Amino acid sequence: MVMNKIARVFKHLVHLVMPHRHVRRPFSTRTLHAIEEAILECEATHVGQLCFAIEGSLGLTALLKGETPRERALEVFSDLRVWDTEHNNGVLIYVLLADRCVEIVADRGISTRVPADEWDAVCRDMEAAFRAGDFKRGARAGTEAIGRLLSKHFPAQQLAARELPARPVIVGGGAAHI
Template identity: 55%
Template sequence: MSALRMLRHLLTPGWVLNRAFPSSALAAIESAVRTSEAAHRGEIRFAVEAGLDFADLRRGVTARERAVEVFSRLRVWDTAENTGVLIYVQWLDRRVEIVADRGIAARVAQDEWDAVCRLMENAFREGRFEQGAVDAVVATGALLVKHFPARPDNPNELSNRPVLLR
């Protein structure tokens, strides 16, 4: 692991996320999740993490491994139909990962999730953070509608609020 990467992670304060994701952006993402979930039985969580801690950096934790940890920590797996999806952004490494619970992973191919990640990464490269996040939520919802359309008893099992991990 590079010393520069470690220094960036350890010295970058969590508040840097507030520049890219101010309260108005978080509200837009939350609204997109709420609207999306009205059309399907999936549960979408959105999390952004500024940097990794020393222990994770020392162990060489990848963005994918960290996304799986966050999936568990946020209890995205805790849905009746195993239809939770985490959209995870590792800010400093500029990595986007989508982790889908087993109910969804069995029906949605990895290349479809990869396309959603690239959509968001392209918007982020252009500085369109809010729009990229909202577009990723909408695209995720479109995949879920195909396989898990809403039912009359469509409970909201997880919070729609985005999470900023510091």
């Protein structure tokens, strides 16, 4: 247990040294653009609002407290105001690179209709693609899978106004960068 905690702290510290480099290598401008396109394409089929956030690592305080990727995803969900959509239909896709973890947080208007195991399956598929080094394919496939779930449960009646940024957000260093 202690060794796992030490190994986790070390992985995060490596990312803290050059946070943007560790994020921009797997999530290049081309990959970020592909994610943005996937969000815009899939949002035409449902009334949900997607937000994709990437974080290289947690801060030292969060690590020492043992903050989990899920707990951090909930913070980012709040910080980026994904919960603040008109119809409570926001969905956050959160990637924590140092832990190689993906979390999906859905607002109350959506979470009651889509079971947690369906979100978890999307997360595990994205993580598998990321482990294989295919961040672009994994991110696009995950975004499209979420789009299919939302289309099934919340089909578009009309094109909804964008309330959240379609471009992925890079989180870290106390600020979010779009």
